[in-house]
Amino acid sequence: MTVAVAEETLNPYKIAQQQIDTAVAHLKLPEHVTQILKHPMRVLSVNFPVRMDDGTVQVFEGYRSQHNDAIGPTKGGIRFHPDVTLDEVKALSMWMSFKCGVVGLPYGGGKGGVICDPRKLSKGELERVSRAFMEAIADFVGPDKDIPAPDVYTTPQIMGWMMDTYSKMKGKYSPGVITGKPLIIGGSKGRNEATAQGCVYTILAALKDQHLPVQNATAAVQGFGNAGRIAARLLSEAGCKIVAISDSRGGIYDPNGLDIDQISNLKDNASILDYGESFVISNEALLELDVDILVPAALENVITAANADRIQAKIIAEAANGPTTPEADRVLFQKGIVVIPDVLANAGGVTVSYFEWVQNLMNYYWSEAEVLEKLETNMIQSYVAVRDLAKEHSTDLRTAAYMISIKRIAAAMEARGWV
Ligand SMILES: NC(=O)C1=CN([C@@H]2O[C@H](COP(=O)(O)OP(=O)(O)OC[C@H]3O[C@@H](n4cnc5c(N)ncnc54)[C@H](O)[C@@H]3O)[C@@H](O)[C@H]2O)C=CC1
Numbered sequence: 001m002t003v004a005v006a007e008e009t010l011n012p013y014k015i016a017q018q019q020i021d022t023a024v025a026h027l028k029l030p031e032h033v034t035q036i037l038k039h040p041m042r043v044l045s046v047n048f049p050v051r052m053d054d055g056t057v058q059v060f061e062g063y064r065s066q067h068n069d070a071i072g073p074t075k076g077g078i079r080f081h082p083d084v085t086l087d088e089v090k091a092l093s094m095w096m097s098f099k100c101g102v103v104g105l106p107y108g109g110g111k112g113g114v115i116c117d118p119r120k121l122s123k124g125e126l127e128r129v130s131r132a133f134m135e136a137i138a139d140f141v142g143p144d145k146d147i148p149a150p151d152v153y154t155t156p157q158i159m160g161w162m163m164d165t166y167s168k169m170k171g172k173y174s175p176g177v178i179t180g181k182p183l184i185i186g187g188s189k190g191r192n193e194a195t196a197q198g199c200v201y202t203i204l205a206a207l208k209d210q211h212l213p214v215q216n217a218t219a220a221v222q223g224f225g226n227a228g229r230i231a232a233r234l235l236s237e238a239g240c241k242i243v244a245i246s247d248s249r250g251g252i253y254d255p256n257g258l259d260i261d262q263i264s265n266l267k268d269n270a271s272i273l274d275y276g277e278s279f280v281i282s283n284e285a286l287l288e289l290d291v292d293i294l295v296p297a298a299l300e301n302v303i304t305a306a307n308a309d310r311i312q313a314k315i316i317a318e319a320a321n322g323p324t325t326p327e328a329d330r331v332l333f334q335k336g337i338v339v340i341p342d343v344l345a346n347a348g349g350v351t352v353s354y355f356e357w358v359q360n361l362m363n364y365y366w367s368e369a370e371v372l373e374k375l376e377t378n379m380i381q382s383y384v385a386v387r388d389l390a391k392e393h394s395t396d397l398r399t400a401a402y403m404i405s406i407k408r409i410a411a412a413m414e415a416r417g418w419v
């Protein structure tokens, strides 16, 4: 079926605002409430100097956006990427609010980003950038205020450096200022796998709803980092056949199924493209494969008006934030493709970050089994609530997810007397 599409914006901030408009059309909300939700409450922009290995000083630019803290402190990752923009960080903070809302966490949304390419920094430079960024935002964040975490190209080690810098500045051990830390300094069991694990729980639930068997269900995964690599492994362990995988350099495709362990080895020691020249496929072509499950797990705006009509997957699980534009959403909905939206599909990460923060505040730590059990329960309950509301209002799952979150944030703002 060919579906006509209109001109579209690829600005993530404008996209987030459009998504809010789509959801509030189904809700009776005063206009000023919508206006509040369409903008972050606070944004900090910083420029900070870092001494490089060659002795020169480089000035880096970074941002932290706090979207809405009516329900609790803001929460969300920090991204290190050369293409970071202020509008992207604002949008990511808005998506965090709706994500925390849909899985019922006592948080609002926050997000940070630094314009840099960690792949071109030495370990020492990366540590100095991480510590200097934390120093620059230290008065803006805090365990009761705004709690960062990992995102694209940031790692548990970076979280550890940032926690250390913050703790030294405040003169007290403060593990609750940041999550996604190494286990030895207050990280939670299960956090490293949580984003992918949560995503896989929702995929399995969607397969069941679509009466599709898990065994040999075919899957293509774009992005091979924390979210994508672990999602590929967990899907494969669940019985699915991973036929395509990619990273920033390109992808590989084998309709007979890929060997995930071999690809993981290649990723760590060479390039996934070394799997074999005859298997190489572009990132764009990967998205259009005829598969049961497509998992975008890299960056924004990969499914747009330009390619939505050619997407053949039955289920799209957005491990990445913002991979699908509103125009593409409309096309996919008309084609009957189920899109498990980012705010639900990748909410496992922030859910276990919440568990980490709670454990830090209690100074009492849970087993991995306890973490995973709580995660699964929360993900499935949230999936069912979104699915049922979407059915009731004949909307896509994203709109239903936003409706749930927006109602919750609006109720909190009203209860606090803001509106
Ligand atoms: N790490 C987490 O806990 C969470 C991550 N996410 C989202 O998941 C997505 C991926 O993040 P992580 O896996 O954490 O990052 P990561 O830094 O661990 O991995 C990113 C991966 O994407 C690949 N990549 C980069 N540019 C690409 C491109 N143009 N095409 C294909 N692949 C490309 C990289 O090669 C790498 O394999 C992002 O959208 C992030 O916001 C969402 C929720 C939580």
Ligand SMILES: O=C(O)CCC(=O)C(=O)O
Pocket: 075, 076, 077, 078, 096, 099, 147, 148, 149, 150, 151, 179, 180, 321, 346, 347, 349, 350, 351, 353, 354
């Ligand atoms: O773990 C967290 O607090 C947030 C992770 C994140 O940045 C995201 O869900 O997009």
